[in-house]
Amino acid sequence: MKYRKLGNMEKEVSAIGLGCMGMSQGYPPFPEKSEMIRFLGQAVELGENFFDTSELYGLYANEELVGEALEPYRKQVVLATKFGWDIRDGRVLGTDSRPETIRKAVEGSLKRLRTDYIDLYYQHGIDPNVPIEEVAGTVKELAEEGKILHWGLSEAGVKTVRRAHTVFPLTALQSEYSMWYRKPEEEMLVVLEELNIGLVPFSRLGKGFLTGAITQDVFFEKNDIRLSIPRFNDPHNLEANQALANAVREYAQKKDVTPAQLALAWLLAQKPCIVPIPGTKKSFFN
Numbered sequence: 001m002k003y004r005k006l007g008n009m010e011k012e013v014s015a016i017g018l019g020c021m022g023m024s025q026g027y028p029p030f031p032e033k034s035e036m037i038r039f040l041g042q043a044v045e046l047g048e049n050f051f052d053t054s055e056l057y058g059l060y061a062n063e064e065l066v067g068e069a070l071e072p073y074r075k076q077v078v079l080a081t082k083f084g085w086d087i088r089d090g091r092v093l094g095t096d097s098r099p100e101t102i103r104k105a106v107e108g109s110l111k112r113l114r115t116d117y118i119d120l121y122y123q124h125g126i127d128p129n130v131p132i133e134e135v136a137g138t139v140k141e142l143a144e145e146g147k148i149l150h151w152g153l154s155e156a157g158v159k160t161v162r163r164a165h166t167v168f169p170l171t172a173l174q175s176e177y178s179m180w181y182r183k184p185e186e187e188m189l190v191v192l193e194e195l196n197i198g199l200v201p202f203s204r205l206g207k208g209f210l211t212g213a214i215t216q217d218v219f220f221e222k223n224d225i226r227l228s229i230p231r232f233n234d235p236h237n238l239e240a241n242q243a244l245a246n247a248v249r250e251y252a253q254k255k256d257v258t259p260a261q262l263a264l265a266w267l268l269a270q271k272p273c274i275v276p277i278p279g280t281k282k283s284f285f286n
Helices: 033-045 061-076 099-112 132-144 158-167 188-195 206-211 235-255 259-270
Strands: 050-052 078-083 085-088 091-095 118-123 148-154 172-176 198-202
Touching: 033 061, 061 078, 061 099, 078 099, 099 118, 099 132, 118 132, 118 172, 132 148, 132 158, 148 158, 158 188, 172 188, 188 198, 206 235, 206 259, 235 259
Parallel strands: 050 078, 078 118, 118 148, 148 172, 172 198
Antiparallel strands: 085 091
């Protein structure tokens, strides 16, 4: 396993982390919890040490899964989770990054993850009703109390990143980035390098598109997250984008790798500050 420096974090993380969302949400069918606990333990044994979850995924279920699975390996791993939601009575009512909500969220995440500190705590989405300086100040207090070690943002713009970083230095930014979606190259990557902030791309495989597994006749289960995304739910968009998937597949064949391996290698080659977190539920692939 190769490792990388992620922003200002002292401990190096796996060059390719593991996104855990799909084990509980977004990409059905979902395996048995016991199967995923074994899977996560196996990942650690193979050298994986960077695991990404959120209170939102499966409405707490994913944090509970990750916490139970990784409790025996706590000192070996880097746990990243997220806050910023108004969750009540089993429903997500919107964003909420008020100080009192953040404090309630961190206590819940600590309990579910079976730990007394969180390595990397992201604001999951920008709350338009709470200034980012106030969010950063609250998270800074959590760090001073030892409840978190580092923090980050998700889907934030350049101005927001700079404002937050001024109050409490950021360690990482989560943002969509792949061969299919390259907007971070316009401005964000330069700013992240300037401020020593790592980039943790999500949808690094284009939600499966870059693997070559999604064609115009693909069938998504009713609670598949991709049904709500125009790039997937519109056959014309799928057809228009198919040329890229074909090109990735053909080049991967020349290199004797899978399309997914090629897409991840491309990401890793862009900048040393990039740590993708692909998700999987399988121990091996045919």
